[in-house]
Amino acid sequence: MKWVKMFDIKVLQEHDFVKLVAVGGKKLCAVKTGDELFATQAYCPHAGAGLAGGWCKEGKLICPFHRYEYDLRTGRGAEGQGDYIDIFPTETRDDGVYVGLPEKFNLMGLFFKKK
Ligand code: FES
Numbered sequence: 001m002k003w004v005k006m007f008d009i010k011v012l013q014e015h016d017f018v019k020l021v022a023v024g025g026k027k028l029c030a031v032k033t034g035d036e037l038f039a040t041q042a043y044c045p046h047a048g049a050g051l052a053g054g055w056c057k058e059g060k061l062i063c064p065f066h067r068y069e070y071d072l073r074t075g076r077g078a079e080g081q082g083d084y085i086d087i088f089p090t091e092t093r094d095d096g097v098y099v100g101l102p103e104k105f106n107l108m109g110l111f112f113k114k115k
Pocket residue numbers: 044045046047048049063064065066067068
């Protein structure tokens with residue numbers, strides 16, 4: 001796993017958000033809720049919507065297209081959806097918030113393909 005800086009430490013002072021970020025030339029959906037930051041795949045597995053256009057509700061990321069819900073800790077879709085999203089670990093360090101990306105992620109970019 002390779003750790004890449006996603007945000008400056010000042011991000012923790014911002015209001016909650018859901019936004020598209022580029023990390024290492026790849027796209028991720030970053031979610032800040034309270035003191036926690038999550039990083040997920042950028043596109044919804046249902047029909048490819050940009051998850052960064054969605055919102056966070058009670059620990060779930062809601063897709064803006066058809067409102068499918070994904071647990072921000074496990075990536076699991078809500079009951080009946082039968083799908084999931086990739087969740088990448090985040091870590092707060094002195095100089096910023098980092099995201100852990102699989103090594104092959106950078107080589108092949110497969111994790112960022114629309115599903
Ligand atoms: S595209 Fe995300 S719920 Fe349909």
